[in-house]
Amino acid sequence: MPTTIYTKPGCPQCTATRRAFERLGLSYRTVDITRDPAAAQTLRDAGFLQAPVVVTDAGSWSGYRPDRIRMLVQRDAAA
Numbered sequence: 001m002p003t004t005i006y007t008k009p010g011c012p013q014c015t016a017t018r019r020a021f022e023r024l025g026l027s028y029r030t031v032d033i034t035r036d037p038a039a040a041q042t043l044r045d046a047g048f049l050q051a052p053v054v055v056t057d058a059g060s061w062s063g064y065r066p067d068r069i070r071m072l073v074q075r076d077a078a079a
Contacts, residue, residue, distance in 0.1 A: 002027065002028070002029055003021075003026065003027065003028040003029070003054065003056045003057075003072070004028065004029050004030070004031060004054070004055045005017055005018060005021070005028050005029070005030050005031075005052050005053070005054050006030075006031045006033050006040075006043055006048075006051060006052055006053040006054075006055070007030050007031070007032055007033065007051055007052050008032065008033050008034050008051045009032065009034060011051050011052065013050075013051065013052055013063055013064040014051050014052040016064045017052045017054065017064050017065075017069070018030065018052075020064075020066060020069045021069065024069065024070075024072075024073050025073075026069070026072055026073065026076070028054075033051065046060075048060075048062045049062070050062050050063055052064070054068070054069075056072060058071075058072065058075060
């Protein structure tokens with residue numbers, strides 16, 4: 001399952017998350033929740049109240065979480 005980062009324009013935490021993924025060489029796709037109302041509703045229904053929301057095969061979280069991003073790198077290195 002590819003990693004998806006749900007973002008919105010002008011979101012500093014979204015930008016920081018994408019930059020961290022790029023700097024660490026992690027692949028991802030983005031979904032702009034201001035352009036995809038169904039995705040935004042799905043996230044709200046799941047209890048997420050802030051962007052970004054990162055969804056991976058190892059779980060999901062919201063906000064800029066460098067600790068969780070580093071865990072993805074470590075997991076990929078061990079695989």
